[in-house]
Amino acid sequence: MEGRIVSAARDTWSKQSAISNPVLRWALYLGVLVYVVWVLGTLPIDWARVSDGLGRAARIFNGAFPPNFDRSELMIDGLLESLKIAILATTGGVILSIPIAFMAARNVAPTPIFYFGRGLIIVARSFHPVIVAIIFVKAVGFGPFAGVLTLIVYSIGFVAKMLAERIEEIDFGQVEAMRAAGAPYFSTLFYAIFPQIMPRQIGLTIYQLDSNLRASAVVGIVGAGGIGSTLANAFGRYDYDFALAITMVIVGVILISEGVSGQIRKRI
Amino acid sequence: MLKITNLVKRYGSGEPVLKDLDLTIEGESVTSIIGSSGAGKSTLLRCINRLVEPTSGSINLNGTELTELRGRQLRAARRKIGMVFQGFNLVDRLTVMENVQSGRLGYISTWAAITRRYPKEDIRRAFELMERVGIAHYADTRADALSGGERQRVGVVRALMQQPEILLADEPTASLDPKTSEQIMGLLRDLAGELKLPVMINIHNVTEAKQYTDRIVGMRYGRIIFDDVPDKLDQEAMDRIYSGSPAADRADEWKAAS
Numbered sequence: 001m002e003g004r005i006v007s008a009a010r011d012t013w014s015k016q017s018a019i020s021n022p023v024l025r026w027a028l029y030l031g032v033l034v035y036v037v038w039v040l041g042t043l044p045i046d047w048a049r050v051s052d053g054l055g056r057a058a059r060i061f062n063g064a065f066p067p068n069f070d071r072s073e074l075m076i077d078g079l080l081e082s083l084k085i086a087i088l089a090t091t092g093g094v095i096l097s098i099p100i101a102f103m104a105a106r107n108v109a110p111t112p113i114f115y116f117g118r119g120l121i122i123v124a125r126s127f128h129p130v131i132v133a134i135i136f137v138k139a140v141g142f143g144p145f146a147g148v149l150t151l152i153v154y155s156i157g158f159v160a161k162m163l164a165e166r167i168e169e170i171d172f173g174q175v176e177a178m179r180a181a182g183a184p185y186f187s188t189l190f191y192a193i194f195p196q197i198m199p200r201q202i203g204l205t206i207y208q209l210d211s212n213l214r215a216s217a218v219v220g221i222v223g224a225g226g227i228g229s230t231l232a233n234a235f236g237r238y239d240y241d242f243a244l245a246i247t248m249v250i251v252g253v254i255l256i257s258e259g260v261s262g263q264i265r266k267r268i
Numbered sequence: 269m270l271k272i273t274n275l276v277k278r279y280g281s282g283e284p285v286l287k288d289l290d291l292t293i294e295g296e297s298v299t300s301i302i303g304s305s306g307a308g309k310s311t312l313l314r315c316i317n318r319l320v321e322p323t324s325g326s327i328n329l330n331g332t333e334l335t336e337l338r339g340r341q342l343r344a345a346r347r348k349i350g351m352v353f354q355g356f357n358l359v360d361r362l363t364v365m366e367n368v369q370s371g372r373l374g375y376i377s378t379w380a381a382i383t384r385r386y387p388k389e390d391i392r393r394a395f396e397l398m399e400r401v402g403i404a405h406y407a408d409t410r411a412d413a414l415s416g417g418e419r420q421r422v423g424v425v426r427a428l429m430q431q432p433e434i435l436l437a438d439e440p441t442a443s444l445d446p447k448t449s450e451q452i453m454g455l456l457r458d459l460a461g462e463l464k465l466p467v468m469i470n471i472h473n474v475t476e477a478k479q480y481t482d483r484i485v486g487m488r489y490g491r492i493i494f495d496d497v498p499d500k501l502d503q504e505a506m507d508r509i510y511s512g513s514p515a516a517d518r519a520d521e522w523k524a525a526s
Contacts, residue, residue, distance in 0.1 A: 173357035177423075180317050181430055182346035182374025187381045191370045195361035 060240050067248060068241035075246055078220075078230035079253065085147040085226050086212040092148070093155025093212075094205050100156060101163035108167060108175075108193065117164070124157035133219035144225030151212045151219070158211070159204050166200045167193065203265050210254075210261040217250050269294050270316070270434055270466065275325035277311050284323070285311045287490040293434070298460050298467045300477035303487035304510050309470040312487070313436045316468075317349045318342060330433055347374035350427030352456075354439040356419045358426075360412035364403060367411050367422050368394045371429030390429070397425045401455060417448035424455065428463070435460070437469040441476065449473070453480040474506065 019025040069075075103109050103117025132153050136146040174192040183191065220228015227250060234243040270293040277286040285308045293299055301309045314320035316327055318334060327334040329348065337345050350371070358367050369386050376387065386394075398404040401421040406414060411422060420440060427435055437456060441449035453469075457480045460467045471477050477484055478498040486494030486501070486509040494505050 171357075173353060173355050174359045176319055177351070177353060177357035177359075177426070178370055178373055180319060180346060180349070180351040181371050181426070182343040182348075183370070183381075184343060184373070184378060186378040187373040187376075190378070190382045191362070191366070191373060192359055195359050198361065 063238070063240035064244035066241065067245040068239070069245050071242060072245075074230060075227070075249060078227035078246070079249065081144050082213060082216040082220065082226035082228070085144050085151060085216045085224075086209060088148045089151030089155060089212050089216075090205065090209045093152045093208065094159055094201075096152065097156050097159035097163060098201075100160040101167060102189070104160060104164040105167035107170070107172065108189075117160075121157060121161050121164070124153050125161065129154045129215050129219050130222055133222045133224040137223045142223045142225070142229075147216055147219050147224035147226055150224055151215055154215060155208050155212060159208050162204055163197065163201060166197050170196045206261045206264050210257050213257050214254055269328075269330060270468075271326075271328045272316075273326045273328075275312075275315060275327065276323045277308070277315055277320065278323045283490075285490055286315070286322075289325070289490070289492060291485065291492060291495075293466050293468060296460055296464045296466055297483055298457050298469065298481040299483045299485060300469045300471050300481040301485045301487060302471060302474055302477055302509060306489070307487040308490045309487055310438055313351075313438050313468065313470055316434075316436060317346050317351060319351075343374055347430050348433045350430045350432035350435040352420070352423050352427050352435065352437040352440045354442045356416075356423045356443070358411040358419055358422055361410065363408050363410055364398070364414070364422050365394065365407040368398065368425050368429055371426040374430065394425070394429060397428055400459075401425055415448075416444050417451060420444060420448075420452050421455070424452070424459070428459065432465065435465055435467045437467065439470050439472060442472060450476065450480075457481070474501070 017025060019028065100117055100120050103113050104121055105117075106114055109117060129150055133146060133150040136149045140146050140149065170193060174196065175188060178188040178192045216224075216226045217228045217231070220226040220230070221232045223229060223232075227246060231243060231246045231250075234240075234246060270291075272289060272291040275286050275289040275291075276284050278284040289308075289312065291312075301312065303309050311320055315322045316329075316334065318337070322335050325335065329345070332345055332348075334345055359370065362370075366384070369384075369390060372386065372390050373381055376390075380386070395404055395407070398407065401424060403414075403418055403421050403425070406418065406422075411419065414422065420443075423440070435456075440456065441452050444452060453476050456467055456469065459465065469477075469481065478501060481498065484494065484496065484498050484501050485492055486505065488509055493508055494501065
């Protein structure tokens with residue numbers, strides 16, 4: 001017979017709250033509630049302006065339809081410029097990312113260099129590309145060069161960080177084997193580390209090209225060249241129908257580039 | 269001749285892993301080092317080519333004091349010490365030829381290495397050695413496509429490409445099946461004879477150690493407690509080498525010290 005033990009064991013259980021002290025927990029809940037109410041009370045939300053704005057938005061959308069492709073020459077120029085910016089920035093960014101990634105990988109870099117490399121990446125990552133673009137537009141003037149510089153910084157922030165993490169995950173036995181053969185530093189790098197990080201490196205480069213193309217449209221709005229500048233100009237001149245045409249083309253191009261890069265990444 | 273005297277290795281501030289170790293390897297003999305896990309076998313081998321930094325003591329290979337070397341001199345000395353690893357440590361994404369030639373990295377310039385412009389005599393030697401161990405037809409195959417035994421052959425050829433004065437093998441057969449394992453052991457023994465090369469093998473398989481090597485060194489918790497020809501390794505010696513645990517040894521020493 002099955003010996004079922006009936007005991008006075010507890011039959012209820014509930015997940016423990018993240019904050020076990022009830023006083024602290026309720027104080028926190030209350031604090032958040034009070035803050036939200038206070039924020040709502042103090043933010044200047046002018047409902048009259050919101051309703052006015054709705055009308056303006058409707059006018060913009062009315063003006064935008066149907067999209068106007070008459071000046072497609074301007075649009076193609078902008079697009080090609082964006083493409084150039086993206087390709088240049090990806091090339092430059094990736095080339096710079098590789099040494100920075102090695103500097104920022106704890107297992108291959110001496111400690112002071114590691115901190116320097118990590119520092120570079122943190123600086124590159126701490127500002128949104130639009131802010132970097134504003135700085136570069138001030139520094140080197142309007143135009144695609146500012147866009148290229150901006151996206152190089154943006155690429156370093158992403159590619160170097162991901163690559164450094166990949167380097168930290170390598171199988172160190174392969175490095176050990178080269179060391180045991182008396183291989184000098186750079187030979188070890190090229191034989192034991194590059195082959196291991198190569199697939200990730202290629203994947204990251206393709207992803208970054210795709211990402212830079214998207215970002216080049218955004219940084220163009222603050223004056224860093226490309227299709228974004230064309231779009232900003234169209235808005236400035238109230239050519240909403242042209243602006244809509246540009247927007248549609250940007251969406252189309254990004255869809256195509258996503259599809260292409262997805263296909264390539266699947267095959268490597 | 270490899271002469272190790274008073275070798276001590278301590279990780280951090282704990283008990284030393286190697287305690288005042290003396291060992292001399294002469295001629296073209298194959299020496300196996302046995303002992304339970306944690307006895308310090310691997311640390312001993314890695315101290316010789318300085319993948320692990322010895323804490324104190326001396327390691328002398330054919331007149332070169334290895335413990336003092338730095339930078340370029342250390343790399344030049346390492347070229348003379350071949351190493352075969354338990355996990356093979358091949359670069360999976362490179363071809364067999366590239367892996368084999370990586371044993372020459374200490375001799376050729378970084379530029380020649382990157383562009384794969386290997387000297388003619390290196391390529392000839394690579395083919396000779398690969399032919400000898402039966403992997404020549406894999407020259408253009410990627411290393412990860414090979415079976416375990418084939419991969420270890422690549423590992424052995426890579427080490428021999430260094431034209432070493434001594435070959436260290438750190439449990440070269442532990443990742444292989446019994447049959448392949450015997451083939452590799454036989455290969456190491458034969459190559460030692462053919463190339464007049466002393467070989468040191470860390471090994472867990474005592475039967476193989478007895479069968480394929482000329483001398484057995486038994487280690488227990490950082491000390492050598494047996495060093496003789498295989499025939500002298502009897503049950504009593506085996507018990508001394510493998511019984512107990514490092515923790516028990518530590519406790520004994522603690523008692524002795526207090």
